[in-house]
Amino acid sequence: MTPHDLDISGRHLEGAWWGPAPDAAPTLVLLHEGLGCVGLWGEFPARLAEATGCGVFAYSRAGYGKSSPIPLPRPLTYMHDEARQTLPKILDAIGFREGALVGHSDGASIALIHAGAIRDPRVKAVSLMAPHVFTEDMGLASIAEAQRAYEQGDLKRKLARWHAHVDCAFYGWNGAWLDPGFRAWNLEEFLAPIRIPLQVIRGEADQYGTMEQVRKIERGAGGQVDTVIIPGIGHSPYREAPEATLTALTGFLGRAGIMKNTAS
Secondary structure: OEEOOEEEOOEEEOEEEEOOOOOOOOEEEEEOOOOOOOHHHOOHHHHHHHHHOOEEEEEOOOOOOOOOOOOOOOOOOHHHHHHHHHHHHHHHHOOOOOEEEEEEOHHHHHHHHHHHHOOOOOEEEEEEEOOOOEOOHHHHHHHHHHHHHHHHOOHHHHHHOOOOOHHHHHHHHHHHHOOHHHHHOEOHHHOOOOOOOEEEEEEOOOOOOOOHHHHHHHHHOOOOEEEEEEOOOOOOHHHHOHHHHHHHHHHHHHHOOOOOOOOO
């Protein structure tokens, strides 16, 4: 892993690079979950780079990891803002030439908005792990439970290992999702314009969303959707089932013509 921090719109963003540079191979850009950051991807980026021959870039969004903090509360449009305003600047700043977006949870929603709204021709495919396109009572209940674990349990201590501004990271996510106004949040309008290869990877026992999230994507997307449901796991496929997730992702990237040196 090579550190590759950025300054975007006056904020310092923690970044890291694995594998070849954009002028040598396609690039896979990882977009983390609502409580994630560069460090919480663990060994996954290195293994993904090795399996695909692609470069892999990950960054911590503002408020997460070692990136600059942000004022709270976050606007309820924070995922839209990231997809439309910040992510295009990041792709330019790293010299992105072609490749794919790989998002998890909030990061998957950001990838979906970007693919549907920006339609950058350099982005040839999108893989969504545990995506959300609308709110559900069961998901909001799990987010409320996370708040109890943070305020009454040891979740804050665990997250503080990874986030320099831990309250900013947690409440920036938790506060937005539990805001009553967030119940109207919906991304279905971004699906039909997506004509590039699209993949959904979901744990069968995902505690933050039902299979209806996947069905909405399958019915609404402008092209074919490659769906992989992994049995026996929850919301974090790349952590809970890394082998199955890597197999699914490399197969999809191969079929989409992204991978440099590995057949699908």
